[in-house]
Amino acid sequence: MTGTSNRSVERAFRIVDELAENGSGRVSELAERLDMPVSTVHNYLQALVSTGYVTVEDKEYATTTRFLEVGHRQRHRLEVFKAVSDELQDIAAETGEHVTLLVEENDQCVIVAVQEGPDAVNLFAYPGARMPLHAAAPGKAILAHMPDDRVREIIDRQGLVEMTKRTITDPDVLFEQLERISEQGYAVDEGERIAGMVCISAPVLDKGDRIRGAICVCGPQSRIDEARREEIAEIVQRAANVTQVNLDYV
Amino acid sequence: MTGTSNRSVERAFRIVDELAENGSGRVSELAERLDMPVSTVHNYLQALVSTGYVTVEDKEYATTTRFLEVGHRQRHRLEVFKAVSDELQDIAAETGEHVTLLVEENDQCVIVAVQEGPDAVNLFAYPGARMPLHAAAPGKAILAHMPDDRVREIIDRQGLVEMTKRTITDPDVLFEQLERISEQGYAVDEGERIAGMVCISAPVLDKGDRIRGAICVCGPQSRIDEARREEIAEIVQRAANVTQVNLDYV
DNA sequence: AGTAAACATTCGGCTCTGCCGAAGACTTCT
DNA sequence: AGAAGTCTTCGGCAGAGCCGAATGTTTACT
Structure with a gap:
């Protein structure tokens, strides 16, 4: 270094x-x-x-297109990508919303795969797109399953950049949330990264409880009320679970 | 140079x-x-x-994933990719087979987008994957709409590499086929690149009749007889046509 | 545990390579 | 036709990259 x-x-x-x-x-x-x-x-x-x-x-x-080629080759070797197989498509069909698979890379949250359901809003989301870990549901789901000192390191290096008025910018608030997320098994954000957007995300862990990625559903606030949110949380967690099991066989 | x-x-x-x-x-x-x-x-x-x-x-x-990112950004700027929009998905649903969009780049034929229908065979096809232009239907569809001397240059630089026993390796045979392809509006190959595979492909041209890419359907020989082939040719040509029209509005 | 082998990393002085100003070829305006 | 802008070639110089050898670290074997 x-x-x-x-x-x-x-x-x-x-x-x-x-x-x-x-x-x-x-x-x-x-x-x-x-x-x-x-x-x-x-x-x-x-x-x-x-x-x-x-x-x-x-x-x-x-x-x-060499870049596409190199990128896709790498993706095919990414275990969590192989393990998720058709789950994203299934969720997209079931919820109708915008579904993504994300992983952590270099202190950031990166989209690995995108699947748009029939009602999906048009987000500027494509494989390779990056976002801060603290500012969205999938990132929080990932942070919640990292050791605390690793999280602290990331905050030190990257800061808690404000992306909307609702972005979490206080480390204490963040840590408190991570605690709850890790207990309840999924993360939610309401306009913390993009105003008017709700995202619900569940972590994918391997056998050693190491975090491997997160599955995320995004939709407009208007369409996703309290009840629907819990419904989606169920679906996302189920998919994450299937992926987790698949991880052992890839 | x-x-x-x-x-x-x-x-x-x-x-x-x-x-x-x-x-x-x-x-x-x-x-x-x-x-x-x-x-x-x-x-x-x-x-x-x-x-x-x-x-x-x-x-x-x-x-x-930077490579994915750079690749996808470039792809989003590729006009023919934007123009094809949902056509690939539609064809995949309609035929059940493996559908791709390809363009020429550096004397080669490159896959830009892939859409697998419900019955699609598992080809090793991903965005960025390359193949020789002369050895498959989409490549031939592209060559058929290039000026002859450009085709000759490509042959000079790349040769006519044999990929299966059925690959065209004689320039005269190739030119003769290109002639017919340009007349009938679509190209076919039977195991010229991958033994046992049939591909049917239609070119996408812009207003100036310049070749911009090709749409291609691939499936196993066993499933695609003479009649089915013509059926698919119709579908592919229709999609290429829609794409062509879209090109003016992207 | 101890030793050996394999591998990763740091260091530094020499050489060759990348550097960029300036000149020359094109191209595109007016 | 001239002028202004842009691309490309050239070449001599400085310093950047190079790699052998030394050092530190991990892995493998006894």
């Missing part, structure tokens, strides 16, 4: 990040945005093209 | 490729496989970790 790095690698991926950010990318445009000399950016782009991770058409550079 | 490159970038992505290939990755293991000094590989991995594209847990290095 020393500061050992490699400028070229860093720069190459900064360029990739920039391309991913706003799809486009002409040489001088990138050079300006990244504050690098034009000829340098040009060199890097040449190199990236020759790796196959970037293409150029009419001087317009863009990332290729 | 000169040989200008950057060793560090090249090496970094060779490491990523290796990680993607077989998920695993300890330092010395990679060093051996890539024929690089251990300390060098170690340095690169450190650099890659600091970019966020690679993680390490217990000395085991792996690619992160």
Whole structure:
């Protein structure tokens, strides 16, 4: 964990990040945005093209489907993804809402799979999308099953960023909630990440009680009252349970 | 297009490729496989970790979900992907088979989206998966709508690799088929890429008649006889047509 | 437990590579 | 046609990456 790095690698991926950010990318445009000399950016782009991770058409550079490929390959090796199999689709059909599978990675909560039910609201949710752990139901479900000092580390490094007026920003409040979540077996958030959205999420644990991910259902507040919330909680917990069992056979 | 490159970038992505290939990755293991000094590989991995594209847990290095993210972002900007919207799902439901959307990239045929119908055989098909253009129905559908000299260039660079006994390996035979495909509006292959598989594919063209991609249905030969084949051809062509129209509004 | 073997990580001095200014080719405006 | 902007090539220099060897750490075997 020393500061050992490699400028070229860093720069190459900064360029990739920039391309991913706003799809486009002409040489001088990138050079300006990244504050690098034009000829340098040009060199890097040449190199990236020759790796196959970037293409150029009419001087317009863009990332290729290699990223999709690498991403999907990794996902297929993710045990919790294999274990969840058709559960997401089943829940989506049963609840009609927006269903996701999420895992923790680098102190963040990352969507691994998305399944939209027939009534799903159009969230900006796609595999790979990230969010803070403290600011949504799945993240809280995950934190609730981590050792306390690990949670504290994450808070130290990432802070408790406010995403809406209802986001939990007080560590004490958070820890209190995590306690309750771990007891009741599922987490809820009401507009803590996106105003007007309710999310209900259950954790997936392995045999050693290590947290492996969370299954989450999201829908608009207007549609999800107290009663419906408990109904969904049941469904999500059941799916998490099935996944948990599957984990042993993947 | 000169040989200008950057060793560090090249090496970094060779490491990523290796990680993607077989998920695993300890330092010395990679060093051996890539024929690089251990300390060098170690340095690169450190650099890659600091970019966020690679993680390490217990000395085991792996690619992160960043790749998924970058891939999906790019896909969302791909016009033909947006235009196809729910068509794939509809075809999958209607035919019960394995349905894909593919595009050309760097002389290859790449899967962009997959939708499995209820009876779909389990192909090793995921977004980002690549195949030669000449060896399957979608690739042929795409080639059929490219200028002849472009096709010839691709053959020159890539050759006509034999994937099964039935793969087309003679340029003359290929050109003859492309002619017929372009006339009849769809392409078929019977075990040319995977023995025992039949694929039926229709091209998606834009207003300028430029080829943008292909929609493809795959199923086992046993289930797809002459009559069924024509039925599916109808369905695929209809979907391609809808997509084509949508292209103007995305 | 103790020892050995395998592996990961740090260090540092040498070399070669990435660096970028400037010039030259294109392209796109006015 | 000229001008302004952009892309690409070139080349000499500085410092970044390189990797052998030493050190620390884990694993495996006796």
